[in-house]
Amino acid sequence: MSVTIDRPMVTSSGQALLRALALPVALLVVWQLWALTLPVDTRAPSPASTAEAFVRMSATGDLPLALLQSIGRVLSGFAIGLVLGTVLGTAMGTSPAFRRNIEPIVESFRPLAPMAILPIAILWFGTGTPAALSLVGYAAFFPMLLSTAQGVSRVDRKLVQAARTMGVSRLRIAAKVIFPAALPSMVLGARLSMGVAWTAIIAAELAVGAKSGGGASGGIGEMMFVFYSYSIDMNGIVVCMIVVGVVALLIDRLFRLAEHHLIPWRH
Amino acid sequence: MSAILAEPKLRLEGVTKEFPAPRTGVRTMAVSDFSLEISAGDFICIVGPSGCGKSTVMNMIAGLDKPSSGRIAIDGVPVTGPGADRGVMFQDYALFPWLTVRENIGFGLRNGTPGRGLSSKDLEDRIDRHVELVRLNGSENKYPHQVSGGMRQRIALARLLANGPDVLLMDEPLGALDAQTRLVLQEELLRIWGETEIREKRKTAVFITHDIAEAVFLADSVVVMSSHPGRIRRVLPIDLPRPRNEQIRADPRFAELHEEIWSLIRDEAYRATV
Known part of the structure; x- marks a missing residue:
């Protein structure tokens, strides 16, 4: 019985993959055909030349190294934002008085794009990893803070009351009722945080690369900056763009997978 | 010794509850001068029109709400907060x-x-x-x-x-169910409460409902409340034999009790709808 049910599922996921690939492949074909119509000495990248650049950059180890550097910074900055956002968000969600006091500050900083604090970050921390971390942490902090605060403040009061009538202590209610009830909101916040963290690191590395004249910061963003201002390598830039996009997609998929395990009752 | 024996399981004495309105601060009396004694092993049903403060009374017994005045005691000990000696079944189950x-x-x-x-x-x-x-x-x-x-x-x-x-507090626990399931679960509830056991082995139950037939079927006594402010209109002993089953609903005494309770809340129920 389970075999007959499993079979169509496998086929449909195969079909889904085909359907998901159809559009990107079609775009690549159009792009290649368009590139072929251009004069040979043009700098315009084509799928073939981009693929060639990708292989070359991977072989020298430059691309994997830059990627690892960027991912390492994102993860550390994200962790900082996650911890601060969770702690302050929980406080905001639990205490209306604390929320009233901190909300104006939060709301006046939130619209300030991470790039706008870059000058201060560079002046304070230089152009290395600490500056990048502070920027990523800043970006990741807000979505986590607001989602956690909302999740915690919207916990169904009846559930807390039910636990109290079963003689459950306040500390245990926090761990066994409020935390799981707020978890879906927090996981969503973490996913949004990771998205903006990844955006912020590329922007930060690009800008820090610009300031220091390249070479000082490292990472995918800096690599793009070098291709842009020194070697004028369009293929390299496109490779970086695609890698950034694919990594973002993979991160998002990882989060969805984690969501499945962390919030099984929602599926 | 006899004084201890005479102590009811649950005693409410002149309990009132006022709620201040959120903006104006005007105090509304939700429950007024509510006094009731419930012996161990009793099954009490509270009926009354919507908004008569039934749930507020239950929350106060559970210790989730504090009375504005009056006192509530379990076995003679004043209630100061929630505790596992009083189990609550919420309307939406929680x-x-x-x-x-x-x-x-x-x-x-x-x-x-x-x-x-x-x-x-x-x-x-x-x-x-x-x-x-x-x-x-x-x-x-x-x-x-x-x-x-x-x-x-x-x-x-x-x-x-x-x-x-020791005490079961139930706030319209069967309210969301279809009529058939409800009838089945009413009998099941009586079995679980200990209807077939001797009185000493039964739990003490406070059951809130707006369904008069349900109250008559389940209860040892029915507390009829009226609203604005919520107070006790009458406490009616239900003198139907136990264990009860479907046949009892056809008993003429069942219809009499049903009619008596209905006549007590009819006027208010009509007023609430028009």
Whole structure:
């Protein structure tokens, strides 16, 4: 019985993959055909030349190294934002008085794009990893803070009351009722945080690369900056763009997978 | 000695509850001068029109709300807050959506005072017994949203009973169910409460409903409330024999009691609809 049910599922996921690939492949074909119509000495990248650049950059180890550097910074900055956002968000969600006091500050900083604090970050921390971390942490902090605060403040009061009538202590209610009830909101916040963290690191590395004249910061963003201002390598830039996009997609998929395990009752 | 014996299980003395309106601060009297004594083993139903403060009374007995004045005592001890000696079954069940059926039933035993001192084997056995009691075997590992309304109601009942409270407080627990399921569960509830046992083995139950027939079927006495402010209109002893079953609904005395209660709240019920 389970075999007959499993079979169509496998086929449909195969079909889904085909359907998901159809559009990107079609775009690549159009792009290649368009590139072929251009004069040979043009700098315009084509799928073939981009693929060639990708292989070359991977072989020298430059691309994997830059990627690892960027991912390492994102993860550390994200962790900082996650911890601060969770702690302050929980406080905001639990205490209306604390929320009233901190909300104006939060709301006046939130619209300030991470790039706008870059000058201060560079002046304070230089152009290395600490500056990048502070920027990523800043970006990741807000979505986590607001989602956690909302999740915690919207916990169904009846559930807390039910636990109290079963003689459950306040500390245990926090761990066994409020935390799981707020978890879906927090996981969503973490996913949004990771998205903006990844955006912020590329922007930060690009800008820090610009300031220091390249070479000082490292990472995918800096690599793009070098291709842009020194070697004028369009293929390299496109490779970086695609890698950034694919990594973002993979991160998002990882989060969805984690969501499945962390919030099984929602599926 | 005789004074101790005479002490009721649950005593409410001149209990009032006022709520200040959020903006104006004007105080509304939700419950006024509510006095009632309930003996151990009694099944009490509270009926009355919507907004008469039934749930407020229950929340105060549970210790989730404090009376504005008056006192509430269990076995002569004043109620100061919630405690596992008084189990509550909420109107919307208040099940934990992230826990399975079995984990919901065992929540109080694992996290609260009722499970204190139990070995893990005793604890599992007790959960098993309550899963069986409400016939939820086979659905133990499902989440609440995956089971029917009738089953959710039984999870809440099993969770309530697994904690072994002396007093059962139930706020319209059968309200969300269809008529057939409701009738079946009313009989089941009486069985679980201990209708076939001797009086000493029964629990003390306070059951809120707006269904008069349900109140007559279940109760030893029915407390009829009126609203604005919520107060006791009359306490009616239900002199129908136990154990009760479907046939009792056809008893002329059943109809009489039903009519008597209805006549007490009819005017207010009509006024509320027009």
